[in-house]
Amino acid sequence: MKIALVGGTGKEGHGMALRWLRAGHEVMIGSRDAARASAKADELRGLVGPDKKVLGGDNASAVAQAEVVVLSVPYNAHTATVQGLKAELAGRIIIDITVPLQPPAVRRVHLPPGQAAALETQTILGDTAKVVAALHHVSSAHLGSDHEIECDVLACSDDEAALETALGLIRDLGMRAFHAGPLANAVALESLTPVLLHITKHYKGSGVGIRLTGV
Amino acid sequence: MKIALVGGTGKEGHGMALRWLRAGHEVMIGSRDAARASAKADELRGLVGPDKKVLGGDNASAVAQAEVVVLSVPYNAHTATVQGLKAELAGRIIIDITVPLQPPAVRRVHLPPGQAAALETQTILGDTAKVVAALHHVSSAHLGSDHEIECDVLACSDDEAALETALGLIRDLGMRAFHAGPLANAVALESLTPVLLHITKHYKGSGVGIRLTGV
Numbered sequence: 001m002k003i004a005l006v007g008g009t010g011k012e013g014h015g016m017a018l019r020w021l022r023a024g025h026e027v028m029i030g031s032r033d034a035a036r037a038s039a040k041a042d043e044l045r046g047l048v049g050p051d052k053k054v055l056g057g058d059n060a061s062a063v064a065q066a067e068v069v070v071l072s073v074p075y076n077a078h079t080a081t082v083q084g085l086k087a088e089l090a091g092r093i094i095i096d097i098t099v100p101l102q103p104p105a106v107r108r109v110h111l112p113p114g115q116a117a118a119l120e121t122q123t124i125l126g127d128t129a130k131v132v133a134a135l136h137h138v139s140s141a142h143l144g145s146d147h148e149i150e151c152d153v154l155a156c157s158d159d160e161a162a163l164e165t166a167l168g169l170i171r172d173l174g175m176r177a178f179h180a181g182p183l184a185n186a187v188a189l190e191s192l193t194p195v196l197l198h199i200t201k202h203y204k205g206s207g208v209g210i211r212l213t214g215v
Numbered sequence: 216m217k218i219a220l221v222g223g224t225g226k227e228g229h230g231m232a233l234r235w236l237r238a239g240h241e242v243m244i245g246s247r248d249a250a251r252a253s254a255k256a257d258e259l260r261g262l263v264g265p266d267k268k269v270l271g272g273d274n275a276s277a278v279a280q281a282e283v284v285v286l287s288v289p290y291n292a293h294t295a296t297v298q299g300l301k302a303e304l305a306g307r308i309i310i311d312i313t314v315p316l317q318p319p320a321v322r323r324v325h326l327p328p329g330q331a332a333a334l335e336t337q338t339i340l341g342d343t344a345k346v347v348a349a350l351h352h353v354s355s356a357h358l359g360s361d362h363e364i365e366c367d368v369l370a371c372s373d374d375e376a377a378l379e380t381a382l383g384l385i386r387d388l389g390m391r392a393f394h395a396g397p398l399a400n401a402v403a404l405e406s407l408t409p410v411l412l413h414i415t416k417h418y419k420g421s422g423v424g425i426r427l428t429g430v
Binding site: 180205 | 322323324325326330354365366369371393394395396397399400402403404406407409410411413414415417418420421422423424425426427428429430
């Protein structure tokens with residue numbers, strides 16, 4: 001599939017792009033800074049080989065070429081980014097991986113005004129937008145590595161077809177992916193991340209994640 | 216330790232009481248109906264043997280005899296229960312296992328007015344109350360069984376000493392227990408339960424739980 005990574009020059013974007021390119025997908029790296037996005041695309045091409053399709057550009061042009069869009073921006077840029085791309089996002093599947101952290105207290109749950117970033121995305125874009133919330137619990141260090149990732153991914157949406165597509169793409173990243181219910185459940189998925197960050201620090205762990213049992 | 220189970224005649228109470236009695240703790244079963252609590256205590260004594268200490272009574276008298284109190288009531292009785300026991304709960308360690316489910320939509324996240332039941336408990340009882348939120352993700356079927364429970368427990372509190380005591384008691388139930396940060400993080404712990412209920416139903420699982428990885 002053709003996947004745009006909005007805010008794709010960050011660490012999460014790097015790891016997802018690498019894994020999706022190796023799985024045979026096309027990746028468009030988006031950034032507010034088109035030159036940075038192009039440089040990241042060149043870097044990725046150097047890692048995966050010249051036969052893989054990866055391009056870089058500003059966020060709007062990256063989205064315009066994609067079937068699936070991954071929102072990977074810090075929460076303080078989230079609302080403005082979604083509002084600014086409203087026209088381009090229409091009709092596309094949007095995988096929102098945003099966690100509404102409130103630095104410096106990133107290990108304490110902070111609910112945003114709309115209770116979850118993904119719910120805010122849906123509100124901004126309207127009822128027909130195909131918003132999926134997912135990938136909140138995987139550390140960028142794991143995503144950017146070559147090793148197997150010991151973390152399950154929970155994904156939720158009010159659009160069943162979009163959710164099934166997202167679950168398939170997440171499996172292509174090399175992880176188990178589970179249907180986690182309606183988009184309202186994004187509150188639970190997003191708010192678990194500061195808890196995992198706390199546990200990682202408290203126990204001196206390394207990118208603490210979760211596995212489901214009994215399923 | 217002396218542990219009171221408020222609302223202890225339910226399925227969760229049954230399993231916790233069995234496991235704590237076998238670990239050598241004293242258990243007071245509390246209920247609005249003292250006769251039901253006594254009957255449950257008799258049933259438990261029949262299961263664990265006459266040398267174990269288990270009594271039943273109304274909630275207030277159960278709490279009055281305990282060092283640690285477990286709140287195990289449906290969310291619709293939660294506020295009234297905490298308000299009604301305010302005097303008895305003072306100074307005691309309170310493990311609040313309440314999940315603010317909103318039947319019949321129990322597989323969809325619903326945040327209560329105070330964002331989390333445990334935060335509502337703390338608000339009712341005041342800043343000095345020793346409230347720990349924990350044990351939201353373990354199904355009563357697993358608790359009531361003899362087998363090893365494949366589920367980690369996350370516990371959070373603003374009182375470090377109370378939290379350490381709770382972590383020890385949870386380990387005595389036969390599970391790994393982790394320090395999950397300040398009580399504000401109860402929002403994440405409580406809201407994950409409807410997600411696990413959804414996954415259990417969607418995948419026809421059996422009491423789906425979580426294990427931490429990377430720790």
